[in-house]
Amino acid sequence: xxxxxxxxxxxxxxxxxxxxACMEGALAAGCRFFAGYPISPSSEIAEKMSGRLPKLGxxxxxxxxxxxxxxxxxxxxxxxxKSMTATSGPGFSLMQENIGYAMMAEVPCxxxxxxxxxPSTGNPTGPSQSDVxxxxxxxxxxxxxxxxxxxxxxxxxxxxxxxxxFAEQFRTxxxxxxxxxxxxxxxxxVIPAKxxxxxxxxxxxxxxxxxxxxxYEADASxxxxxxxxxxxxxxxxxxLDHDATGFPSxxxxxxxxxxxxxxxxxxxxxxxxFLFENHRTEDAEVLVVAYGSTSRSAKRAVEEARAQGIKxxxxxxxxxxxxxxxxxxxxxxxxxxVVVPEMNLGQYRLEVERILGPAVPVVGVHRVNGEPIAPxxxxxxxVGG
Numbered sequence: 154x155x156x157x158x159x160x161x162x163x164x165x166x167x168x169x170x171x172x173x174a175c176m177e178g179a180l181a182a183g184c185r186f187f188a189g190y191p192i193s194p195s196s197e198i199a200e201k202m203s204g205r206l207p208k209l210g211x212x213x214x215x216x217x218x219x220x221x222x223x224x225x226x227x228x229x230x231x232x233x234x235k236s237m238t239a240t241s242g243p244g245f246s247l248m249q250e251n252i253g254y255a256m257m258a259e260v261p262c263x264x265x266x267x268x269x270x271x272p273s274t275g276n277p278t279g280p281s282q283s284d285v286x287x288x289x290x291x292x293x294x295x296x297x298x299x300x301x302x303x304x305x306x307x308x309x310x311x312x313x314x315x316x317x318x319f320a321e322q323f324r325t326x327x328x329x330x331x332x333x334x335x336x337x338x339x340x341x342x343v344i345p346a347k348x349x350x351x352x353x354x355x356x357x358x359x360x361x362x363x364x365x366x367x368x369y370e371a372d373a374s375x376x377x378x379x380x381x382x383x384x385x386x387x388x389x390x391x392x393l394d395h396d397a398t399g400f401p402s403x404x405x406x407x408x409x410x411x412x413x414x415x416x417x418x419x420x421x422x423x424x425x426x427f428l429f430e431n432h433r434t435e436d437a438e439v440l441v442v443a444y445g446s447t448s449r450s451a452k453r454a455v456e457e458a459r460a461q462g463i464k465x466x467x468x469x470x471x472x473x474x475x476x477x478x479x480x481x482x483x484x485x486x487x488x489x490x491v492v493v494p495e496m497n498l499g500q501y502r503l504e505v506e507r508i509l510g511p512a513v514p515v516v517g518v519h520r521v522n523g524e525p526i527a528p529x530x531x532x533x534x535x536v537g538g
Contacts, residue, residue: 163346164343164344164345164346164349165343165344166341166342166343166344167341167342167344168339168340168341168342169306169339169340169342170197170306170336170337170338170339171303171306171309171331171335171336171337171338172194172195172197172198172201172239172267172309172336172337173197173201174306174307174309174310174313174342175198175239175265175309175310175313175329175331175336176197176198176201176202176205177310177313177344178309178310178311178312178313178314179202179237179263179313179314179317180205180206180209181310181314181344181347181350182235182313182314182316182317182318182350182352183235183317183352183354184206184211184235184236184237184263184317185206185209185210185211185212185234185235185236186206186211186212186213186225186226186229186230186234186235186236186237187199187202187203187206187211187212187213187214187226187236187237187238187239188213188214188215188216188221188222188225188226188229188236188238189202189215189216189219189222189238189239189240190215190216190217190218190219190221190222190240190244191215192219192240192241192243192244192277193241193269193277193278194241194267194269194277194278194333194336194337195239195240195241195265195266195267195336197336198239198265198267199213199215199239203215211234212229212234218247219238219240219244219245219247219248220247220248220250220251222238222240222244222248223238223248223251223252223255223264224251224254225238226238226262227251227254227255227258227260227262230260230261230262231260231381231382231390232381232382232383233381233382233383233384235261235263235317235320235321236261236262236263237262237263237264237265237317238262238263238264238265239264239265239266239267240264240265240266240267241266241267241268241269241277242266242268242269242270242271242275242281242283242284242287243271243273243274243275245264245266245284245287245288245291246287246291248264249291249292249293250292252264252291252292252326253292253293253294253296253392254392255325255326256292256294256296256297256325256326256415257294257296257391257392257393257415258390258391258392259324259325259369259377259379259415260324260325260326260390261320261321261323261324261325261326261355261379262320262326262327263313263316263317263320263326263327263328263329264326264327264328264329265313265328265329265331266284266287266288266328266329266330266331267331267332267333267336268280268281268282268283268284268330268331268332268333269281269283269333270283270521270523271283271284276523278333279333279523279524280332280333280334280446280496280523280524280525281332281333281496281497281521281523282330282332282444282445282447282495282496282497282500283496283497283500283521284330285300285330285473285495285497285500285501286500288300288328288330288473288474289473289474294412295412295415295416296415296416297323297325297415297416297418297419297420298328298419298474298475299316299319299320299323299325299327299328299419299426299472299474299475300327300328300329300330300472300473300474301315301316301327301328301329301330301428301471301472301473302329302330302331302332302444302445302470302471302473303329303331303335303445303471304335304444304445304446304448304449304469304471305335305340305449306335306338306339306340306341306342307340307342307343308471309331309335309336310342310344312329312428312471313329314350314351314352315428316328316329317352317353318351318352318353319353319426321353321354321355322353322355322356322376323376323418323419323422324355324376324377324379324418325418325419330445330473331445332445332446332447332496334445334446334525335445335446338446355378355379356376356378356379357378357379357380358378358379358380360380360386362385362386366380366386366388367388367397367398367399368380368388368389368390368397368398368399369395369396369397369398369399369411370397371414371418374418374422375414375417375418375421376418377397394407394408394411394412395411396411419475420475423475426472426475427472427475427477427480428470428471428472429468429469429470429471429472429477429480430448430467430468430469430471431466431467431468431469431480431484432452432455432466432467432468432469433455433459433465433466433467434466434467434468434484435466436464436466436487437464437465437466437484437485437487437488438463438464438465438487438488438489438490439458439463439464439465439466439488439489439490439491439492439535440465440466440467440468440484440485440488440490440491440492441454441455441465441466441467441468441491441492441493441494441531441535442467442468442469442470442481442484442491442492442493442501442505443467443469443493443494443495443531444469444470444471444473444501445496446525447494447495447496447525447526448467448469450494450525450526450527450528450530450531451467451469451494451528451531452467452469453528454528454529454531454532454535455467455535457528457532458532458535458536461536463535463536464487465535466484468480468481468484468485473501476504476508478508481505481508481509482508482509485509485513488513489513489514490513490514490515490516490535491505491509491513491514491515491516492515492516492517492518492531492534492535493505493515493516493517493518494517494518494519494526494530494531494534495517495518495519495526496519496520496521496525496526497519497521498517498519498521499517499519502515502517516534516537518530518531518534
């Protein structure tokens with residue numbers, strides 16, 4: 154093997170912040186279009202994209218606001234480009250109507266939400282995990298939700314790639330919910346060689362020019378194959394209820410079929426979506442459920458509890474939605490208590506309570522003052538009665 158070939162396959166070692174790793178992951182996944190509006194603490198993603206995308210033949214556009222940003226990436230995706238935007242809570246709120254459009258029109262795209270404190274403009278530079286339920290329920294109507302949350306710089310890279318893969322596979326909008334701590338902390342990261350990164354592209358129908366094409370006619374997977382605009386097939390796209398042709402349809406039976414399919418295309422494949430970490434859960438009598446940067450404090454608290462003779466364990470959902478319900482229940486199968494620390498007032502805790510029911514007490518550890526949750530706070534909840 155030549156030296157040149159060896160060099161091409163070698164992984165790259167860098168010292169990056171989470172926002173930078175997110176940008177690298179997007180480019181590795183094939184993202185070639187970014188539209189966005191600067192907002193702390195996500196601005197570095199747009200800044201870095203503006204320099205890198207043109208060199209790769211891609212396009213960067215700074216839009217007039219977040220509503221337009223979301224519309225732009227929908228249009229670019231329909232034309233065949235893997236597309237992304239990045240924002241924070243207030244901008245994410247403005248994007249919701251067009252996120253709903255992407256869900257209804259089944260347009261693959263990725264939205265990065267670097268979470269900060271709110272409501273309103275809140276704490277622009279402080280950490281928070283206050284957008285968790287907004288990621289799931291922000292847009293109106295019944296719709297699928299795929300939301301990932303990393304806790305390290307390497308994972309920011311990997312989950313961004315995975316977001317693009319899921320968006321392309323399921324023809325939907327996927328959200329990366331990254332808190333400010335992960336976005337701005339720096340770590341050494343080994344970026345894998347290109348050939349070691351799994352890339353998924355949207356499924357195309359097996360058609361020849363002139364063949365009839367129904368853009369929303371699904372097969373057994375419930376995911377319609379997708380032709381891009383400009384590939385010789387004209388079709389209609391709308392945010393209204395529509396039939397397989399893409400044209401609006403108010404027929405009750407059609408509406409029922411459409412809305413159930415939009416949700417079921419993710420629900421029936423959800424086992425493919427679950428990413429999670431079990432840490433010392435096999436005999437855990439106290440289970441901690443934590444995600445994002447808070448899970449790093451939680452893992453330290455679990456180790457300190459073990460040193461005191463307490464059988465503690467950590468379940469860390471990387472996929473926040475769909476919720477890995479069976480996996481959480483299994484991790485809590487020996488638990489006499491469950492602790493859920495979050496930088497909010499208990500958003501994911503309520504989901505854990507719903508999953509486990511009244512048999513297992515669930516304790517929340519919450520902080521909304523712009524500071525991270527220290528391991529000592531979580532340890533106190535583990536040790537306490």
